[in-house]
Amino acid sequence: MTISKLTKEYQAIADILNRLWPLKNNQQRVFARTMKIVEELGELSDELLTSMNIQRNSKIAKFSHQNVEDEFADVLGSLVLLAIELDIDIETVMKRKIAYTHKRLLNE
């Protein structure tokens, strides 16, 4: 899947979210999407702690690698939803950031 296709898929999800839970304005949607990233990062952290056997035994017993994958996908998806609200072209900014990172690392 390309970034463009991913963004299109999440635009459709954003449309549904905005219909089901309408917020007053873009600022409120940016706030809500940002809080969702924090929530999903917490869930990913929880799964990673479980994968490292540093959680309650009841959680460890239910562990599967797919849980880590699912929470990773939730984090990425919630980032795409924020990008949509911030009108960020993910492909453009990632190309710029990758070029910057390569340049910086080569000058270390």
Ligand SMILES: [Mg+2]
């Ligand atoms: Mg989740």
